[in-house]
Amino acid sequence: MGVSIRDVATCAGVSVGTVSNVLNRPQSVPDATVERVRAAIDALGYVRNDAARQLRAGRSHTVGMVVLDARNPFFTDLARGADDVATERGLSVLIGNSDERPEREGRLLAHFEELRAHGILLSPIAEDLPRLRALRSRGIAVVLVDRTEAGSGFSSVAVDDTRGGALAARHLLEGGRRRIAFVGGPATVRHVADRIEGTRAAISATPGATLEIVPVATLTVAEGREAGERIAARSRQERPDAIFAANDLVALGVLQALTAAGVSVPDEIALIGYDDIDFAASAAVPLSSIRQPSRTMGAIALSILIEEAADPSLAPRNVVFEPELVVRASTAGRRAPAGPVCG
Numbered sequence: 001m002g003v004s005i006r007d008v009a010t011c012a013g014v015s016v017g018t019v020s021n022v023l024n025r026p027q028s029v030p031d032a033t034v035e036r037v038r039a040a041i042d043a044l045g046y047v048r049n050d051a052a053r054q055l056r057a058g059r060s061h062t063v064g065m066v067v068l069d070a071r072n073p074f075f076t077d078l079a080r081g082a083d084d085v086a087t088e089r090g091l092s093v094l095i096g097n098s099d100e101r102p103e104r105e106g107r108l109l110a111h112f113e114e115l116r117a118h119g120i121l122l123s124p125i126a127e128d129l130p131r132l133r134a135l136r137s138r139g140i141a142v143v144l145v146d147r148t149e150a151g152s153g154f155s156s157v158a159v160d161d162t163r164g165g166a167l168a169a170r171h172l173l174e175g176g177r178r179r180i181a182f183v184g185g186p187a188t189v190r191h192v193a194d195r196i197e198g199t200r201a202a203i204s205a206t207p208g209a210t211l212e213i214v215p216v217a218t219l220t221v222a223e224g225r226e227a228g229e230r231i232a233a234r235s236r237q238e239r240p241d242a243i244f245a246a247n248d249l250v251a252l253g254v255l256q257a258l259t260a261a262g263v264s265v266p267d268e269i270a271l272i273g274y275d276d277i278d279f280a281a282s283a284a285v286p287l288s289s290i291r292q293p294s295r296t297m298g299a300i301a302l303s304i305l306i307e308e309a310a311d312p313s314l315a316p317r318n319v320v321f322e323p324e325l326v327v328r329a330s331t332a333g334r335r336a337p338a339g340p341v342c343g
Contacts, residue, residue, distance in 0.1 A: 003046040012040035063093050063305065064112030064120040066105060068146075068189070069219065070097035072249055073277040074294050075123070078145060081298025082121060089306060091118055100125055100189065100218055113140055119305040121145050121298075126188055129153070141309040145301045147190055148320055155308060155316040157301040161191045164290045164323035165198025168244045168272050171288070171325055173202065175332075177242035177270055178209045183227045183254060184246020185215040192219070192246050195274065199244055212240060219246055224253025231269075232261035241269060242331075248273035248280045248289055255283060255330070270331040276324075286328035293321055 005023075009016045014037060021029050022037040029037075040046075063086055067075040083093045094117075096108035102125050109131065112120050119141035122132070129152055132142050136154075144156035172180055182199050184192050196213065203209045214231065216223035224245060231239055231254070245251035251273030258265055265271050265285050273280060276291035300319055308314050 003044045005046070007044055008037065008040045008046050011044055012037045060116050060118060061091050062112075062115060062117050063091050063302065064096065064108070064115070064117040065093050066096045066098055066108045066112075066120065066122045066124075068098055068100050068123050068125065070095060072219070072247065072275075073279065074146075074247065074275040074292065077277075077294035078123075078298040078301075081295035081300075082302040083298075084295075085299045085302040085306070091306075093121075093302075098123075098125060100186070102126065102128075106131070109135065113138065119143070119309045121301050121305060123147060124190070126190070136312070139312075141305055141312065143301050143305045143308065145297060148194075148318060153316055155301075155304050155318065157297045157304070157319045157321075158191075159292045159297070159321045159323050161194035161323075162198040162201075164274060164292075165195035165200075165244070166202040167198070167323055167325050168195075168274065168290050169199040169202035171327070171331060172242040172244065172270055172272065173206050173209060175242075175270060178206075179212070179240045180209065180242045180244060181212045181214050181231065181240035182244050182246070183214045183216060183224065183250055184219065185217065187215070189219075195244075195246055214243075216246075216250060219250055221249045221253040221256070224250035225257045226253070228254035228257025229261070232258055232263050236268065239263075239269060243269055243271045245271065245273045248275045248277045248287060251287055251289070251330075252279060252283055255285060255287065259284060266330050266332055272331055276326050280326075281328065283330075285330045288328045288331040289326050291324040291326050297321065 005019050006016055009019045019037055022034050026034050065079055079095055086093050098105035105125055121143055123146045135142055142154060144154055146158055147156055148158045180203060182196055187193050200211055203211045214227050216227050243254055245254055251271055255265060255271060263269060272288040274290045276289040280287040280289045304317060
């Protein structure tokens, strides 16, 4: 049996109410009494049960955050931005990894509701608005991250992934590349689909350019390596001359496979990723990438969540950042095309 607040009151010779005031409003208690209560707390080893107190109040000080892949540094940076704001506001962020599995995402959402989370930041696998509306109807605010959902009724913070896909494709086209492969998946993940859409639009506007989709099951280094091995096994004439990977982890796996097979990057195949994680710049061949302001996105998403938790009547906000092209060695070394690149 643990030490209770009543035990502290008995030891200090004060009332339970006085101990509560020392814990919550010490400025309202004489200094001598505060010192006596704190000495009793130290002597008895009392630890206050904040979780129980918060649950009695109806909401905890924990923000739930569900991400697609906790191994991806993009989501780590996103969480750091959210945690920066949470710490300033007396909250903590608890991260759950859906691993791009809908059933796991559902269990995490249910778990955070059971914890009476202050709110939930969600990077969703697919659209499941009825579940999210049900959460909100039960007092749990939800803000979507890494997902644009204008018109859904939910606030969101994301980058324009369609524009990002077009930006990557145009960069490859402007370098004279014409046989472009997109390595990524599953296409049911919205931001992957948006990046494919932007890539396809840029390529369709360019005479002589072709697009091949090389699907992967998950956006990981291992899946990228396997895709890279399949591409490297082709004859040089059958290979693409450029690859746009759906994220930097996939791109790094592709780079590993091509390098191991003796395929030169960028001389034979140019390669660009997405997210601009720290590892991109330090790869064996520094990786060109599409940068997202991940830490800023997390901070803004958490700020919106706090506001909506305090006032559920607020109109939803959809914040969309512009992606940024970061050029490094993995896309250099090819002549420009003879004619202009449209789009």
